[in-house]
Amino acid sequence: MLEVINLTKNFGNFKLDNVSFKLEPGYIMGFIGPNGAGKSTTIKLIMNLLKKDSGEIRIFGKDHIKHEKEIKDRIGFVYDESFFYEDLSINQMKNIIAPFYSRWDNKKFDQYIKEFNLDPHQKIKKLSKGMKMKFSLALALSHNADLIIMDEPTSGLDPVFRREVLDILYDVIQDEGKSIFFSTHITTDLEKIADYITFINNGKIVFSKPKDEILETYGIVKGDNSLLDTDTRKEFIGLRVTKVGFEGLTDNPQKFRRKFGDSIIIEKPTLEDIMVYSVRSERL
Amino acid sequence: MIALIKKDFKLNFAVKSSLISMVMFVPLLLFITEINDIVRIFHFIVLSYGYILTNIPFKYDVKDKSHLLIQSMPVRKRDIVISKYIFAIISYCIALAFSLLIFTALDLLNIGDSINLSFNDIKETFLAYILISSINLPTQFRLPPKLANIVNVFIYVFITNHFVFIPNSTTIANFLTNTIANNDFLVLIVSMIIYLVSMIISIYLYKTRDLY
Amino acid sequence: MKIIISNSSDEPIYEQISRQIKEMIIKGELEEGEILPSIRGLAKDLQISVITTKRAYEELEREGFIETVPGKGSFVAMQNKELMKEKKLKIIEEKLAEIVRESKMLGIGYEEIADMLKILFEEE
Numbered sequence: 331m332l333e334v335i336n337l338t339k340n341f342g343n344f345k346l347d348n349v350s351f352k353l354e355p356g357y358i359m360g361f362i363g364p365n366g367a368g369k370s371t372t373i374k375l376i377m378n379l380l381k382k383d384s385g386e387i388r389i390f391g392k393d394h395i396k397h398e399k400e401i402k403d404r405i406g407f408v409y410d411e412s413f414f415y416e417d418l419s420i421n422q423m424k425n426i427i428a429p430f431y432s433r434w435d436n437k438k439f440d441q442y443i444k445e446f447n448l449d450p451h452q453k454i455k456k457l458s459k460g461m462k463m464k465f466s467l468a469l470a471l472s473h474n475a476d477l478i479i480m481d482e483p484t485s486g487l488d489p490v491f492r493r494e495v496l497d498i499l500y501d502v503i504q505d506e507g508k509s510i511f512f513s514t515h516i517t518t519d520l521e522k523i524a525d526y527i528t529f530i531n532n533g534k535i536v537f538s539k540p541k542d543e544i545l546e547t548y549g550i551v552k553g554d555n556s557l558l559d560t561d562t563r564k565e566f567i568g569l570r571v572t573k574v575g576f577e578g579l580t581d582n583p584q585k586f587r588r589k590f591g592d593s594i595i596i597e598k599p600t601l602e603d604i605m606v607y608s609v610r611s612e613r614l
Numbered sequence: 615m616i617a618l619i620k621k622d623f624k625l626n627f628a629v630k631s632s633l634i635s636m637v638m639f640v641p642l643l644l645f646i647t648e649i650n651d652i653v654r655i656f657h658f659i660v661l662s663y664g665y666i667l668t669n670i671p672f673k674y675d676v677k678d679k680s681h682l683l684i685q686s687m688p689v690r691k692r693d694i695v696i697s698k699y700i701f702a703i704i705s706y707c708i709a710l711a712f713s714l715l716i717f718t719a720l721d722l723l724n725i726g727d728s729i730n731l732s733f734n735d736i737k738e739t740f741l742a743y744i745l746i747s748s749i750n751l752p753t754q755f756r757l758p759p760k761l762a763n764i765v766n767v768f769i770y771v772f773i774t775n776h777f778v779f780i781p782n783s784t785t786i787a788n789f790l791t792n793t794i795a796n797n798d799f800l801v802l803i804v805s806m807i808i809y810l811v812s813m814i815i816s817i818y819l820y821k822t823r824d825l826y
Numbered sequence: 827m828k829i830i831i832s833n834s835s836d837e838p839i840y841e842q843i844s845r846q847i848k849e850m851i852i853k854g855e856l857e858e859g860e861i862l863p864s865i866r867g868l869a870k871d872l873q874i875s876v877i878t879t880k881r882a883y884e885e886l887e888r889e890g891f892i893e894t895v896p897g898k899g900s901f902v903a904m905q906n907k908e909l910m911k912e913k914k915l916k917i918i919e920e921k922l923a924e925i926v927r928e929s930k931m932l933g934i935g936y937e938e939i940a941d942m943l944k945i946l947f948e949e950e
């Protein structure tokens with residue numbers, strides 16, 4: 331459904347370097363990475379808001395520039411910032427946007443607006459960030475889009491609402507012809523719902539794998555500092571040593587279990603652990 | 615295409631604040647400047663309103679970054695440019711109709727000097743307007759907004775000066791008035807060609823631009 | 827149908843699901859031919875990813891517990907009666923083995939256990 335192949339863009343002091351990943355219909359992919367890693371840039375390149383230097387992007391099997399119009403008709407898009415005309419009301423804004431889409435469903439839109447408790451006559455500049463995001467979401471879901479792309483949609487929103495958003499995404503994904511691509515640095519949201527995780531850091535893809543596989547392959551190893559020597563240190567992707575012991579991320583926890591048996595604790599990592607340790611080790 | 619034109623329409627007329635600033639703008643300018651010739655005033659009003667109507671949507675793009683929103687919808691960049699060029703002409707027609715309305719009203723109410731508008735006046739304003747837009751629009755599509763604004767204000771002032779403020783003795787105004795009087799068909803064709811060329815340039819400029 | 831997963835357990839989530847469904851089938855709580863929730867519906871209810879539920883169902887299908895009909899859903903497969911009985915007996919055997927271990931540890935002899943068993947059966 332969404333295929334990015336060797337995407338490259340040079341910005342002078344930042345480079346998006348050979349970014350590749352693939353998302354099949356019916357699944358949710360989480361796109362994680364620290365701030366400035368290239369998430370928004372990648373999404374803007376996918377949507378052709380920025381010109382790529384090289385690489386291929388295919389959506390619904392078609393080139394994203396040659397068939398730009400028909401592809402965007404089927405994409406529901408949610409930005410992290412609001413790019414609406416602030417002086418207009420929700421209804422006025424909707425009336426500007428709706429005619430662009432061939433499969434616009436006004437009933438659905440009204441339903442979502444009602445469900446989200448939004449006042450259709452309210453001016454957009456009076457809406458809070460959360461309400462603007464809900465409006466964006468309502469728009470993205472009201473034209474029968476097959477691919478939903480979201481760029482940090484939940485940053486700045488309270489956990490209660492973030493859960494609501496997840497519930498809505500679950501409903502969307504009940505249709506196995508639809509996919510969701512979702513960039514965020516709030517990894518707890520993805521922990522539950524994501525099928526695939528693509529991790530980007532410094533413009534490069536670190537991995538793009540099924541979430542279950544990631545959480546099973548990586549492990550957090552905790553133990554006493556006496557167990558560390560140059561060889562063991564090499565096995566860690568990221569390591570944190572304190573006066574009272576060490577804690578590190580490894581992609582081979584079984585090796586540690588075999589070597590140290592019960593003298594260490596191995597825990598399931600969270601996506602946040604993986605991200606933090608990977609980024610920190612790069613910075614060293 | 616129609617959706618794009620409608621959007622620009624709504625931005626101009628659906629929002630109270632832009633309506634008010636529009637209605638207030640020209641009387642304010644007239645207040646400041648001193649034009650005695652009613653024909654000149656007419657030219658000035660038509661050009662100014664046409665210019666404002668065309669540029670308000672661009673201002674919104676700058677303020678709300680809405681061009682990013684538009685670009686993420688199913689539209690071709692080419693269509694965006696073409697719709698703006700069409701809308702510029704529509705703006706001119708609205709400005710013209712509006713001005714004619716005002717002047718007819720003033721005439722009927724016997725306020726001020728009676729105005730004798732000839733068809734030539736309309737042709738002159740149309741020509742001036744096409745020239746302004748042919749430079750104005752490409753700058754909006756290419757230059758960063760602040761720079762585009764500065765350039766456009768210069769163009770606007772320059773051309774309106776020559777058509778409105780400076781009396782007939784300047785060569786450019788003379789040349790144009792004479793040319794129009796004698797070969798208006800030719801002038802029309804040439805100006806439309808200039809307009810079309812400007813549109814093609816704009817399409818190219820906009821397509822090759824990165825939108826942040 | 828009841829499935830409860832634990833995020834903090836060491837057991838992978840897909841295994842927790844397939845195990846619990848297996849148990850329900852063996853105990854007869856899920857009958858032959860009964861339809862299971864869809865992969866996506868289950869993912870939504872449990873708030874987990876679709877791939878996880880898919881994996882659980884695939885394992886159950888591989889072991890012959892369920893059958894998936896494309897377009898219709900997943901159903902409890904016709905169970906081999908002998909196999910079922912064997913599986914049930916195995917569960918009982920494991921539980922009895924544990925009782926025997928406990929009894930020996932506590933110093934309780936076979937006669938006492940047999941008596942207890944008799945009383946419990948009679949209570950039924």
